[in-house]
Amino acid sequence: MTLYDWPRAAAFGRVIPKNKIYEHAGANTQLKDLFVREVDQIVWSHKLAPETVNLPATKQVAEVQVFRITLRTATPDMLVLRSIDKAIPFPLIFELVHGGRIRTAGAYKKAGGADGTRWMVREYFQSAWQLEDTAREPLPVALTMGALYERLLEPLVAGRTAQLVPGYGEKAQTGFAGPEPEARVTLEERIAQTEAIERQTREVARIKARLGREKQFNRRVGINAELRAAKQELARLTAGGRVAQTDE
The missing domain is CATH 1.10.287 (Helix Hairpins)
Incomplete structure (x- = not known):
């Protein structure tokens, strides 16, 4: 699974206090306890936007945010990620870090509702764990922010399906999920x-x-x-x- 070398121009590097997530996600005591047990630090690491990656925004995807989550457990509850997604009104890509290893995670997220302000988040997909110092690769080629977002999620989706269907990953790389x-x-x-x-x-x-x-x-x-x-x-x-x- 590819780790991406996020552009230097997109670096944001802002530590997000957990209480800010609580405020925007409407967290109850149970969710707060979950964050305390499982999350060490949340960093808004990169902001992929037209001015930082030189790609035009689309109606659905104006920007993509990259969050780096340092975990206290290797098997976090996906409610943690969903709460952060709920708090941030942009599509997100997560880098999860634990014990010298790293994995990428994300759920397809799009604006919905009559006014386009209600974000719908689907199921989460994750890559396999890798060493944190694994060499990173350039961003996938894309013509718009929307296409870039899909290119970032596609390997995660294909990887999940390949676990169930041997060889599916090779078909998914061609952009279709069938023989023709x-x-x-x-x-x-x-x-x-x-x-x-x-x-x-x-x-x-x-x-x-x-x-x-x-x-x-x-x-x-x-x-x-x-x-x-x-x-x-x-x-x-x-x-x-x-x-x-x-x-x-």
Whole structure:
């Protein structure tokens, strides 16, 4: 998984007190305790904007902020990231640091609602842990801020799906999730597809567990039919089957 060499011009380097996140996220006592247990420091490290990366803003993405979170645990509750996303009205990319290692995380975030001020945040995706001194690479090529944001998230989404579907990562690098170029999908569609694959994988596992517990032959026949149908649906999704989009 790539670590990016954020442009020097985009450096921001501002430490964010936890109480500022609490104020903007409407944190309760439970959330505050979670931050105390799991978060050591929050740094607003870089501000990717038209004036810092020389890319034009789009309607959905004016800027992308990079937050570096020094953690006290290697397995933070995603509610921590969601609370920071709630407090900051821009798309975010997180760099999570713990014990000399680093990983990238992010959720697809877009403005919604009638006035475009309500931010919708989808599921979080994370890279594998790497050594903190791993060599960094230049930002991916993009023509707009919106495209840059998608290029930064795409490897995280592809990495999650590749864990479920061997070889999926290679297909995702070409910009489509199916055997033919006509199957090209947007990032939102790819995320929906990944989420659907995860749900269907859990459903196959659930039916298999039922089958393993069932002793009566006639009931096993019925469960086997369910299992075949569930496997067929999973095969359709992993082959690039489209998933209906819904606003959350």
